[in-house]
Amino acid sequence: MDRLIAISSENDIPLGYRGTLIGHLLEYHNLSRPYEAFTSAQLLIGMCMDNRKHLRIPDNFAFIIRTGGANLRYSEFKVSYAIAVGNVRCIALVGHNQCGMVNLVSRKEQFIRGLVTNAGWQAAAAEEHFNNFAPMFEINNEIDFILSEVQRLRHRYPSVLVAPFLYKVEDNRLYLIREAAAS
């Protein structure tokens, strides 16, 4: 089964999201929906820090938190702030393919060498740093991680609409990730 839902027209947007801010995000980015004017953020977008991604969205439309792998587990206060003070009721969590947070261990030597060369670290300190933090940021598989993180966010913020996305770096388009029980 294809795990991604391609959005090439409004009819591709699942009914549960059509007309919501999740649907609007898809329309802005994939369907060239004309920009509306916003004076405050409408939703929170969590996405990876990876440089290959750029969203087509209007000014003021969204708070954006960028982290390795779109992992919001260590950004909880910022998420809470966006909801509590920024009044957003909707979160789009956007993973992407070819994410550097997958199989981190394969880049351990590169990471250590890079900190030594680029940052002036001692190799032993760089290795300890990697060993301490890599397990926190390893995501194993982009799609599975986004689905699990979306479940966690829904549980943590039950009144907030949370939706799972994947950004494909080959075509720069947003896809919804298919969920077992989703429409």
Ligand SMILES: [Zn+2]
């Ligand atoms: Zn990434």
